[in-house]
Amino acid sequence: MKRVCWFRSDFRLTDNHMLHRVLTDVEDGDEIEFVFWLNPKYCEPFDTRHDYFFSTMRVFMDDLNSKKLGLRVIVTETSEQFVEELGEVDALYFNAEYVEPFKQRDDAVIKSLGEQVKVVRLLDRHLFHPDAFSTKDGNPYKVYTPFKKAAYSESPPKPYHVDVDQLKRFVGLSSDIPKELKEQFERCERDWKALGETEAKKRLTRFVNERLTNYADDRDIPSIAGTSRLSPYLRTGVLSIRTVVEQVLAAPKSKGRDMYFDELLWREFYYMVMAKFPGLKEEPFNEKYKRLVWEDDEAHFERWCKGETGYPLVDAAMRQLNETGWMHNRLRMVVASFLTKHLLLDWRKGERFFEQKLIDYEAASNIGGWQWAASVGTDAVPYFRIFNPVTQSERFDPEGTFIRRYVHELSHVTGKDIHFPKKEDRQDYIDPIVDHKEARERALSRFKDL
The missing domain is CATH 3.40.50.620 (HUPs)
Incomplete structure (x- = not known):
């Protein structure tokens, strides 16, 4: 057979x-x-x-x-x-x-x-089947908190044992690589670090042993290694979600451990939503916002893509994405809010740009996150909550360490001015493409009128 x-x-x-x-x-x-x-x-x-x-x-x-x-x-x-x-x-x-x-x-x-x-x-690829949980009415969950409560009532599946020596008895050796695959290999230009299953397991162990306990406090600080950086491994399947969860939950109980597990459940939640409500890549979950009129400003979109908005934290985040293929999760929320609220550009444009660039791109999580930030999705942030990029910068990059790492034009700026430089300090750095107060009022008016 x-x-x-x-x-x-x-x-x-x-x-x-x-x-x-x-x-x-x-x-x-x-x-x-x-x-x-x-x-x-x-x-x-x-x-x-x-x-x-x-x-x-x-x-x-x-x-x-x-x-x-x-x-x-x-x-x-x-x-x-x-x-x-x-x-x-x-x-x-x-x-x-x-x-x-x-x-x-x-x-x-x-x-x-x-x-x-x-x-x-x-x-x-996931802990739970999309049909695993439902409301008392038999409908899929649309809000994360009750979904999380249902998920907590179930024990996550254990890792599956695979006997590699037994596989060798039945699987033949075929080393032929078709020219089409060789061409894809030849197109790879970056020297990616820590690839493969062995390296992924090492990174998981280091995270659990060294950073998990402090995850709740460190996860929002982009200048330090406070997150797990396991998402690219989960995306390519180099690391199993079951292996991750087993090792995380085996660690001593802490606020960081519990919060990290909750973040993994967000991945489960968005996947369930995507499976039960097809078409979300093209349409907002909240049908009310199908009528929302977005701006059509390609120049603003290009400035956002390149990290040239004049807002240091936004620009540093976008440059991190373009340079590394990854972006800190706190910053994903900041730049998504900026695109959809400050620039009033369609969330789908940002989602597709992330699809091109992110090495950990998973459609469900990415789409769910973008719709959340744009206030058009399930369990979304209210439209009147608009991230102030300067306040976010002061709070999560207080010394400007992350900004200076990617926005070299501001390396000379000292103190709190790094978060929004004065005109005389900008020199080679661009002026802001929109005024925060004016952009906020425009967004509030646009959403409120629906």
């Missing part, structure tokens, strides 16, 4: 539900094949997140080869062609996606396989 394991964004061998299950099912005489579907349509335009993804994939393939395990890469654009290239197969295993367009892709593959092929679709 030929059993195929279809890798997607789960570049790891340990605690992989798909691999655990196939080893549970496999019998003597069976064959297991690892495959990956490379769809060229998803590689354009090639940007930062692709660079990180394929760099990670290359490390994973090297790891497989070192363990005498092979991964066959199928290059095609349609589900029918993918199934045709698979050839004879008796069972297909994969870790499920429950949001569009990936669920639609998976459904199309299953349909193309036909009823004669056994399909094993498994929950892996």
